[in-house]
Every structure is written in structure tokens, then in C-alpha cells.
Amino acid sequence: MEEFYHALKVSPKACTGCTHCMVACPTSAIRVRQGLATIDAAACVDCGMCLKTCQRRAIFVEQDDFNRIFHFNHRVVLLPSVVLGQFAGEVSEEQIFAELIAMGFTRVVETDRSVDILAGAMREYMRTRPHLRPFISSFCPAVVRLIQVRFPSMIDHVIPLKQALDLSAIHARRQLEEEGVPGDQIGVFYVTPCAAKIAAIKSPVGEERSPVDGVINMDFIYNKVKMGLTRKDKTPLPRDAGRGYLSPEAIAWTLSEGEASSFEGRCLAIDEIHNVIDILEKLENDELQDIDFVELRACDHSCAGGALSTNNRFLVIERLRSRSKASAGRPPEEDEIGKHAGFLREQVLLPGKITPRSIEKLDEDTLVAMEKMQKIQRIMSIIPRVDCGACGAPSCKALARDVVQGKAKLSQCTFMQKVLVQEGLITPDEAIEIAENTWGKNRFNHHK
Amino acid sequence: MEFHYHIEGGDFSRAGSASSEVKKILKQLNVDPRVIKRVVVALYEAEVNVVAHAHEGNMTVTLDPGSIEAVVEDKGPGIADIDLAMQEGYSTASPRVREMGFGAGMGLPNIKKNCDRLDIKSVVNAGTTVKMTTFFTG
Numbered sequence: 270m271e272e273f274y275h276a277l278k279v280s281p282k283a284c285t286g287c288t289h290c291m292v293a294c295p296t297s298a299i300r301v302r303q304g305l306a307t308i309d310a311a312a313c314v315d316c317g318m319c320l321k322t323c324q325r326r327a328i329f330v331e332q333d334d335f336n337r338i339f340h341f342n343h344r345v346v347l348l349p350s351v352v353l354g355q356f357a358g359e360v361s362e363e364q365i366f367a368e369l370i371a372m373g374f375t376r377v378v379e380t381d382r383s384v385d386i387l388a389g390a391m392r393e394y395m396r397t398r399p400h401l402r403p404f405i406s407s408f409c410p411a412v413v414r415l416i417q418v419r420f421p422s423m424i425d426h427v428i429p430l431k432q433a434l435d436l437s438a439i440h441a442r443r444q445l446e447e448e449g450v451p452g453d454q455i456g457v458f459y460v461t462p463c464a465a466k467i468a469a470i471k472s473p474v475g476e477e478r479s480p481v482d483g484v485i486n487m488d489f490i491y492n493k494v495k496m497g498l499t500r501k502d503k504t505p506l507p508r509d510a511g512r513g514y515l516s517p518e519a520i521a522w523t524l525s526e527g528e529a530s531s532f533e534g535r536c537l538a539i540d541e542i543h544n545v546i547d548i549l550e551k552l553e554n555d556e557l558q559d560i561d562f563v564e565l566r567a568c569d570h571s572c573a574g575g576a577l578s579t580n581n582r583f584l585v586i587e588r589l590r591s592r593s594k595a596s597a598g599r600p601p602e603e604d605e606i607g608k609h610a611g612f613l614r615e616q617v618l619l620p621g622k623i624t625p626r627s628i629e630k631l632d633e634d635t636l637v638a639m640e641k642m643q644k645i646q647r648i649m650s651i652i653p654r655v656d657c658g659a660c661g662a663p664s665c666k667a668l669a670r671d672v673v674q675g676k677a678k679l680s681q682c683t684f685m686q687k688v689l690v691q692e693g694l695i696t697p698d699e700a701i702e703i704a705e706n707t708w709g710k711n712r713f714n715h716h717k
Numbered sequence: 718m719e720f721h722y723h724i725e726g727g728d729f730s731r732a733g734s735a736s737s738e739v740k741k742i743l744k745q746l747n748v749d750p751r752v753i754k755r756v757v758v759a760l761y762e763a764e765v766n767v768v769a770h771a772h773e774g775n776m777t778v779t780l781d782p783g784s785i786e787a788v789v790e791d792k793g794p795g796i797a798d799i800d801l802a803m804q805e806g807y808s809t810a811s812p813r814v815r816e817m818g819f820g821a822g823m824g825l826p827n828i829k830k831n832c833d834r835l836d837i838k839s840v841v842n843a844g845t846t847v848k849m850t851t852f853f854t855g
């Protein structure tokens with residue numbers, strides 16, 4: 270199996286193996302081993318639930334070194350609208366843009382400027398393929414990955430188009446090249462509200478390479494802008510060149526209903542990963558009829574609730590909504606990106622396929638899978654089914670599965686350990702040793 | 718391998734839970750997603766028919782490496798004329814059932830379309846047994 274890049278990392282210093290993230294993970298990707306949460310790369314969909322539930326901030330989003338931007342003479346920062354929502358109303362867009370220039374970027378480009386072109390392409394895609402209803406948006410990379418690993422039968426319904434992020438990156442690069450800048454001198458950096466977008470850039474689905482050169486975490490940029498604003502010696506900052514008109518739809522695109530409200534027919538907008546799983550189960554069972562389009566976002570309240578959001582999500586939404594309203598009050602402006610609309614439309618389709626990679630199957634061979642399933646059933650009949658997590662797996666079922674797959678031992682179950690000790694099959698010392706493999710060597714030291 | 722599920726008549730809020738469970742099992746057995754889809758659609762309709770038309774029922778799923786057989790057996794009013802019931806659009810669903818979005822008379826025809834073998838036996842005022850078989854390789 271190919272490797273999948275994940276930006277979510279566990280800090281061995283901070284992690285205590287407390288199991289909160291393990292229980293929260295919607296794809297059962299986490300196990301506690303040697304006292305640490307470990308994430309299975311094949312099962313992780315980068316949704317960020319682990320990070321959000323971790324009370325010790327032991328899970329973090331790995332980012333590129335900021336100074337890497339200086340490897341390029343021309344440094345474009347791609348800014349999703351939610352970044353502006355991080356700041357209170359008194360910090361103006363101009364100030365934020367100016368700070369970005371001050372910290373070293375040479376051009377600020379709003380990611381959502383290509384939304385109108387994308388929405389048009391999505392509309393066209395859906396109009397010409399009515400047999401593929403219900404259409405599922407590929408906006409959220411965590412959702413695309415979730416579908417790959419847990420709902421592969423729904424892949425054909427996913428609209429296989431690039432996202433605003435890709436289109437704006439392609440456009441920014443093209444624009445600079447037209448101005449005579451050699452391609453290798455252009456670095457395009459995206460400010461991300463979540464881990465999933467990083468994974469989408471580092472190991473893209475349906476394309477070989479992302480047009481984005483690097484990713485910077487939104488909380489990092491927030492701090493840097495904040496710092497710059499407090500230090501400011503009132504001299505007016507240079508106004509950036511890349512700023513253009515954003516339509517009301519484009520501004521609201523990353524919020525819940527952003528896509529769903531842009532299309533005709535019966536459109537649903539669903540956010541938060543468990544809600545998303547629930548609706549995918551229903552769609553997969555054909556329980557929902559006559560749905561045209563579903564917008565699915567892994568985070569609660571979509572990108573406003575992204576793992577790297579520093580501001581309260583409702584305040585983020587408020588700021589974006591008021592900006593959207595202000596834009597609606599102005600006549601639409603001809604945006605410079607319109608000149609490249611045809612060029613972007615030609616490239617909007619993902620060149621590759623979204624591949625299924627089920628994590629559910631017990632074995633390729635159905636016969637072997639059935640034997641394994643029978644073993645799981647036998648194990649389930651003797652273990653306590655209380656899902657205590659003390660074995661290092663999120664549930665008794667998950668442990669049984671791990672045992673059958675050779676990834677765990679049944680004796681990791683504390684209940685089973687007691688039985689084994691009582692029956693004289695293992696010594697109390699051996700029981701401690703088994704527990705140490707799950708909870709780490711030092712866990713039992715001060716009790717000995 | 719056998720699995721059993723109970724189906725409660727009248728409980729629309731839980732209709733579909735048995736077929737959803739079967740879906741999870743088939744995914745673990747690495748059955749072709751298109752086959753899973755057919756199976757789940759057929760089971761779902763049979764399950765909803767118990768909920769909508771009968772008092773209570775049981776679903777028994779028997780799996781072997783090449784096929785799935787599901788028997789949905791219920792206690793209920795039974796079906797007097799099975800051929801008639803099989804016709805598209807035929808329904809005796811009450812207005813209450815229709816309000817829940819069921820009762821288009823498409824369930825049984827849909828079951829027929831989505832399984833390889835279908836056998837329905839019914840005794841009026843006693844109950845109905847729907848046996849569906851689907852093969853994993855086409």
C-alpha cells in the first residue's frame with residue numbers, strides 16, 4: 270500500500286496515552302502503544318478529531334518551516350476567507366494583508382477568488398451527468414478520504430474537480446509567469462485552517478502533484494499578524510497588489526451551506542464528521558431519495574471550526590457573513606482572474622482517479638475474511654464488551670479485530686489478564702509486562 | 718455463518734438498522750461494493766415492509782464465501798395475492814405510513830430487481846416469509 274502523508278502528529282513528551290483521541294477517532298485509526306497514541310496512516314483521514322479532543326495538546330499539526338518561503342524570489346500567500354474571520358472587526362482586511370507583506374510575502378491572493386469559476390464548473394459537471402446523482406462535493410479533503418476508506422461505493426458520486434485552492438494557486442502562478450517571472454522563482458504557500466488541507470497538498474488524491482509549494486498553519490499566521498499589529502509604528506503600510514473583488518458566494522463558500530446554497534435542486538449541507546458518516550450511511554443504503562447535491566464538511570460549522578482556528582467559530586462566521594453582505598451591496602467588479610477563466614476551466618477536472626482503499630475488509634479473499642470474522646465472533650463472546658480502552662484499542666470489537674489481524678494479543682485485555690493469572694497461565698509479573706507494552710515502561714515504576 | 722436481527726413492527730425510527738448491520742459485515746468480507754449495494758437495497762425494503770405492514774419479524778442472514786441468503790420472516794396480516802403485491806405501484810399502505818415517505822408500492826419490485834433469487838411465502842392472518850439470495854460474483 271502506498272504511503273499517506275498526515276500532518277497530525279503525536280508529541281511523545283506531552284502524550285500520556287489517555288485514550289480520549291482513540292475513542293474520538295471516527296475511523297478507529299488510533300491505538301495506545303508503549304504509553305503513546307499511535308495513528309495508523311492507512312486509516313487516518315486527517316479530520317482532526319484527535320487534536321480537538323486532546324486535553325494535553327499532545328496532538329499537533331506539523332507545518333513547513335516558515336523560512337522556506339524565502340527560497341523563492343516571488344512568494345505568494347494563498348489566504349482562505351476564514352483567516353480574516355480570525356480577527357476582530359476593528360482589524361481591517363487592509364491591515365491583515367499589509368502584515369502578510371511585512372512578514373515576507375510578495376503577493377497576497379485570496380483562495381476563494383476562483384470560487385465562481387469552480388461553482389460554474391461544478392454546475393456544468395452535474396448538469397451533464399444526471400445519472401451520477403446524488404453528487405457529493407470534494408471540497409473537504411477529510412471527507413474525500415473518509416469516502417475512500419469507509420464508503421468506497423460512493424466514490425462515483427464525488428465530483429472529481431480541483432478545489433478553489435488549486436485553481437487560485439494555478440492562477441497566481443500563471444499570472445506571475447505572464448509578468449515574466451521564471452516558474453522556479455515562484456513559491457505558492459497556503460494558509461491552512463485544518464490538517465486535512467495539508468494532507469491534500471502533500472499527498473493529493475486524483476492528481477500527481479499539488480500546485481501549492483508549502484503550507485503554513487493558520488494559528489501560526491494569526492500569531493504573526495497579531496504580533497505585527499501590536500508592534501506597529503503607525504507608518505502606513507504598502508497596499509498589496511493581489512487583492513481583488515470577491516463575490517458574496519465566494520466569501521461564504523467555506524462556511525456551511527456555502528456550496529449547497531449555490532446550486533439548484535435538493536441540496537443538503539452537512540457538517541461535523543459524525544453527521545457526515547451518518548448521512549453517508551444513509552446515502553449508501555439508498556435510504557434518501559431525490560437528493561441532488563450534498564455538501565459534506567468534516568468540521569463542526571465547516572472551516573470556521575477547523576482545528577487551527579483560533580477564534581470562536583461563531584465569531585468567524587459572523588465576520589464572514591457581514592463581509593459577504595457588504596459585497597452583495599456593491600456591484601460585481603470585473604476580476605482579473607476572469608481573464609484566465611477559460612484556462613482554469615480546462616484544468617479543473619482532476620486528472621487521476623479517486624481510488625477506493627477500504628479499511629473495513631478483513632482480507633482480500635472473502636473465504637479468509639469469513640474465517641477471520643468467525644474468530645472475531647468467538648473472541649467477542651469471551652471478552653467483556655465494556656469498551657474500557659485499557660487494552661489500547663478503542664473498543665472490544667477493535668481489539669478482537671486487531672487480534673485476528675495479528676496486530677494485538679488477546680492478553681492485552683485486562684479482564685483476560687485476570688482470568689489468565691487466576692488459571693495460572695501467566696504470572697502476575699508477566700501480566701505487568703503485558704500492561705507495560707500498552708501503557709509504557711515507566712507507568713508501573715512508582716507502584717513497584 | 719449466521720446472523721440474526723429482530724425487526725419491530727411500527728418502529729420506523731429504527732427501520733434499516735438490520736440491513737445497515739449486514740452492510741458492515743459484507744464490507745468486512747471484501748464483497749464487491751456493487752453487490753453490497755444490491756443486497757442492502759433488497760434487505761432494506763424487506764425490513765421496511767415488516768415495519769410498515771407486519772407486527773414483528775426476524776431477519777436471518779446466512780453467509781457462505783460465494784453468496785448471501787437472507788430470510789425475513791414476520792408475524793402479521795400476510796399477503797393475499799403475492800403476484801398483485803409484486804406489481805409496481807401496488808400498495809395497501811395506510812395514510813400514516815405514506816406520511817413517513819413509504820408506500821409507493823415499489824418495495825417488492827425493488828427487491829426482485831436487486832437479488833438473484835426471490836421466494837415469497839405468505840399465509841393470510843399469520844405472516845410472510847421473504848427469502849432472498851444474492852451471489853457475490855456475477
Ligand SMILES: Nc1ncnc2c1ncn2[C@@H]1O[C@H](COP(=O)(O)OP(=O)(O)OP(=O)(O)O)[C@@H](O)[C@H]1O
Binds near residue numbers: 770809825
Ligand atoms: N411483510 C408484509 N406483510 C404484509 N403485507 C405486505 C408485506 N410486504 C408487502 N406487503 C403488501 O404488499 C404491498 C406492496 O409492497 P411493496 O413493498 O411493493 O410496497 P409498499 O410497502 O406498500 O410501498 P413501498 O415499499 O414503496 O414503500 C404492500 O402495500 C402490502 O400490502
Ligand SMILES: [Mg+2]
Binds near residue numbers: 765769820
Ligand atoms: Mg415496501
